[in-house]
């Protein structure tokens with residue numbers, strides 16, 4: 001029996017590339033078309049070991065390009081769309097919100113349109129817990145928590161969720177939305193918290209941490225995210241939203257310390273930097289719906305997952321080193337920045353912007369004292385202008401926003 005054709009967008013990014021590999025290993029009878037614009041975050045090395053073949057095909061393209069989408073959907077009989085493609089980094093969204101609205105909202109709408117016209121059987125829209133905003137010290141996000149995004153990134157994701165929902169309600173397109181907590185694992189672009197800490201510590205560079213480091217994120221190994229998406233594709237109900245999370249709440253500082261301990265590096269490398277504007281205090285996911293209704297369970301323990309992830313970055317230095325030094329791949333320019341330096345793959349202007357942003361609207365951090373034996377609060381500029389760390393990833397918060 002021939003299998004299904006899946007259109008996976010953003011399949012050269014962190015989660016998308018893990019998902020393509022996960023899916024083809026388990027369902028070799030299916031065919032995956034990987035559509036990715038190869039922005040600064042897309043890396044063809046992430047698909048290493050996946051040559052073009054009968055069941056895997058890479059197409060370079062932009063989800064906002066309606067003509068290209070139309071051609072693709074006309075040529076291919078697409079059964080399921082899994083939409084990972086997005087601008088995903090909160091700090092970049094503070095520097096340049098426009099590209100986030102364009103890709104995340106408009107791009108999703110363009111895909112939904114083609115999916116509708118061509119009658120796809122499943123449209124799985126990959127969203128984030130950040131659409132719910134922030135929590136206090138207690139409680140968890142459920143699927144009925146009102147959307148209250150605080151960053152341009154999370155607002156653009158919330159916008160895309162609402163458009164996706166409308167396509168279900170208005171056109172009957174079988175849309176399912178997933179909202180996952182912060183992911184970690186192999187192939188994550190080194191501007192995000194976990195790979196940034198690992199790669200900086202491995203180079204004996206300072207590890208900047210926003211504010212007092214007490215912001216809480218709920219961590220999930222990327223493979224567990226992939227198995228949750230698998231459950232949603234196979235057994236999810238159209239029109240529904242499923243939260244996905246691992247129940248692994250950690251402050252950013254706890255996570256940084258855990259990684260440094262894994263690497264045998266001293267905590268003195270930690271440097272606190274002025275906080276991100278609008279920085280959400282705490283995310284925590286109630287994932288009981290997907291567990292109960294779709295029988296999904298995460299398989300990774302946090303300690304084991306982090307240990308394996310650290311090992312992966314230690315043994316894949318060439319992969320991340322290339323990300324640190326190469327210019328973005330040809331094609332669409334990297335996300336622009338407020339400083340007008342759009343072509344640096346790891347431009348530091350987002351953090352510099354944070355430093356210079358007005359303090360108004362800044363979310364209060366819990367407690368005021370620094371809790372690590374770190375030096376007095378440095379500015380990101382202090383750290384970033386040291387010669388050894390120029391052009392390095394710098395964002396020290398978790399997850400897609402991280």
Ligand SMILES: NC(=O)c1ccc[n+]([C@@H]2O[C@H](COP(=O)([O-])OP(=O)(O)OC[C@H]3O[C@@H](n4cnc5c(N)ncnc54)[C@H](O)[C@@H]3O)[C@@H](O)[C@H]2O)c1
Nearest residue numbers: 010012013014015037038039041042062063086183399400
């Ligand atoms: N990383 C996390 O912790 C996390 C958690 C929850 C949800 N998510 C969501 O999962 C998805 C994937 O996240 P990620 O961390 O893998 O992101 P990523 O930044 O690593 O990858 C994004 C990919 O999308 C591609 N892309 C960007 N704009 C595009 C466009 N216009 N057309 C086609 N391709 C485009 C990029 O080239 C890249 O390969 C995102 O939608 C994100 O919001 C991420």
